[in-house]
Amino acid sequence: MSALFFQGLVIGVAISMPMGPISILCIQRTLSYGVKIGLITAIGSALADGVYGSIAAFGLTAIADFLSDYKMWIHIIGSLFLIYLGVMILRSPPRNINTELRNDTTSMHALVSAFFLTITNPVTIFSFMALFAGLGLGSMHGSKHAPIFTVLGIMTGSTLWEFLLSVSIKGVFHRHINNTMMRIINYISGSTILAFAALSFKL
Numbered sequence: 406m407s408a409l410f411f412q413g414l415v416i417g418v419a420i421s422m423p424m425g426p427i428s429i430l431c432i433q434r435t436l437s438y439g440v441k442i443g444l445i446t447a448i449g450s451a452l453a454d455g456v457y458g459s460i461a462a463f464g465l466t467a468i469a470d471f472l473s474d475y476k477m478w479i480h481i482i483g484s485l486f487l488i489y490l491g492v493m494i495l496r497s498p499p500r501n502i503n504t505e506l507r508n509d510t511t512s513m514h515a516l517v518s519a520f521f522l523t524i525t526n527p528v529t530i531f532s533f534m535a536l537f538a539g540l541g542l543g544s545m546h547g548s549k550h551a552p553i554f555t556v557l558g559i560m561t562g563s564t565l566w567e568f569l570l571s572v573s574i575k576g577v578f579h580r581h582i583n584n585t586m587m588r589i590i591n592y593i594s595g596s597t598i599l600a601f602a603a604l605s606f607k608l
Contacts, residue, residue: 409551413458413558420454420532420559421566426487426601427523428567433494433594434515435571437587442515443575447567449519451560456524458559461533462552472530480605483525487602490522495595533559 421428427450435443460468472479523529 407554409554410558410561413555413560414562414565415558416458416533416555417451417454417559417562417564418566419562420529421450421563426490426598427519428570429594429597429601430490430519430522431567431571432574433590435575436590437497438515440572440575442512443571444564444568445512445515446519447564447571449516450523450567451563452516453520453523454529454563455556455560457530457533458556459552460530462555476528479525480528483522484602484605486522486525487598487605490518491595491597491599491602493595494591494598497591 427446431443431446431450434446460472
């Protein structure tokens with residue numbers, strides 16, 4: 406079972422490693438709101454990865470077919486949500502990470518928004534299926550607990566990568582963070598997420 410968990414860990418890291426909107430969001434929130442919100446954002450994304458990983462691990466072809474049939478509409482919803490996040494980040498004022506969190510940046514908000522951003526990218530399920538096939542896992546059989554260990558590994562790998570990436574960047578820039586720096590970070594983060602949204606509409 407430990408081998409299956411490790412394989413899931415590798416898959417979770419591989420899926421999360423490309424720098425995408427969720428990575429930008431984790432970094433921005435860690436720098437703006439602190440380590441706790443950054444970790445919760447990473448967990449929210451990992452939960453969505455766990456959902457898609459479960460579909461691949463348990464061989465739930467009916468759900469995969471549904472996602473494929475409605476991929477365009479799910480893609481549009483995800484792109485619109487990217488625009489919303491980008492605009493909100495651009496409009497958010499620079500803040501001191503030691504001050505109390507605003508009401509609209511609660512732990513639940515961070516968790517749900519990260520989950521929704523990840524789950525509205527149905528292409529992820531096909532990435533999981535490709536990785537499963539590449540590792541020779543396919544639709545997992547044998548022990549009924551085998552897929553569970555793999556999915557737990559996926560969620561752990563996804564969370565660790567996004568969180569460690571964000572904390573590492575925070576460690577590098579922490580001493581240089583002030584209002585001007587936070588304004589620049591918000592501008593870059595918001596603009597990058599909007600760029601991802603614009604690119605997604607062309608795909």
